[in-house]
Amino acid sequence: MSWTDERVELLKKMWGEGQSASQIAKELGGVTRNAVIGKVHRLGLSNRTTGAAPAKAEPKEKPAPAPKAEAKPKPAPKTEPARPAAAAPAAEAKPATPPRRQIIPAGQPLPPQPSANEISPEALAKVNEVEKKAKKLTLMELTEKTCKWPVGDPATDDFWFCGLPAEPGKPYCEAHVGVAFQPMSSRRDRRR
DNA sequence: CCCTGATTCGC
DNA sequence: GCGAATCAGG
Numbered sequence: 351m352s353w354t355d356e357r358v359e360l361l362k363k364m365w366g367e368g369q370s371a372s373q374i375a376k377e378l379g380g381v382t383r384n385a386v387i388g389k390v391h392r393l394g395l396s397n398r399t400t401g402a403a404p405a406k407a408e409p410k411e412k413p414a415p416a417p418k419a420e421a422k423p424k425p426a427p428k429t430e431p432a433r434p435a436a437a438a439p440a441a442e443a444k445p446a447t448p449p450r451r452q453i454i455p456a457g458q459p460l461p462p463q464p465s466a467n468e469i470s471p472e473a474l475a476k477v478n479e480v481e482k483k484a485k486k487l488t489l490m491e492l493t494e495k496t497c498k499w500p501v502g503d504p505a506t507d508d509f510w511f512c513g514l515p516a517e518p519g520k521p522y523c524e525a526h527v528g529v530a531f532q533p534m535s536s537r538r539d540r541r542r
Numbered sequence: 543c544c545c546t547g548a549t550t551c552g553c
Numbered sequence: 554g555c556g557a558a559t560c561a562g563g
Contacts, residue, residue, distance in 0.1 A: 353554085370546065385556050387547060392554065495544070549560075 351380030353389060365390055368490065480525040485513030497523035499530070 351357070357378055364374045371390070372383040481501055487510060492498050497512035498521045514523040522530050 372546080382556070383547090384558080388549095388554090388556050391548075493545080544563100546563075547561090550558085552557095553555080 351378075358389070358393070361386060361389060362393070362395065365395060474529065477525050477529055480514065480523065481512065483514075484510070486510035487513035497521070497526055499523070499526040 353361075360378060361374055364377065365371075365386075369377075370383075371386040375381050375383040375386045378386070484501065485496070486501075487496060489511065491513065492511055495516055497514045497516045499512040500509070501512060502509040512523055512526055514525075516523050517527050520527050
């Protein structure tokens with residue numbers, strides 16, 4: 351594969367969006383993340399403020415203009431699985447966050463709310479515990495190895511993803527897998 | 543161990 | 554110019 355105009359453009363775009371080199375490489379196909387990084391450097395666009403790689407680069411002033419328009423185009427990962435409803439009541443301990451933003455949920459989000467009904471009380475309790483030590487990641491911080499269980503109201507500041515180590519092959523951590531995948535037998539005796 | 547970006551250097 | 558190997562931080 352070679353760096354055609356289109357490919358370079360996509361590279362620039364994604365890099366600009368903060369995508370990681372590996373993600374870009376994966377998207378482009380036929381190249382490794384090293385190739386992407388190499389290209390990025392050759393193109394002159396390099397430093398970003400990404401999670402892991404301050405390296406030994408000297409400290410540089412970066413006004414970082416970044417004119418952000420108030421748009422909310424959810425660039426959700428393609429691998430986004432079906433979203434479970436924000437589960438448990440989430441016993442809020444609230445360490446120190448008094449200035450809470452009172453954003454009125456526009457209309458009525460939270461569509462699929464199949465009701466966190468007949469789930470093992472134990473599983474729920476477990477989830478509540480887990481959510482206290484959750485890593486509270488943002489959408490962009492999720493990977494295929496982090497629990498993607500959403501907590502809270504997406505229309506509020508109080509929204510995050512679990513982020514704990516996900517079970518291999520599953521989108522959630524152990525605790526959340528527990529409430530996400532209910533055996534038929536469990537919801538069986540629903541007396542209709 | 544997983545991930546990240548940075549750099550080097552033979553091609 | 555390219556990118557694998559390597560390095561280095563999280």
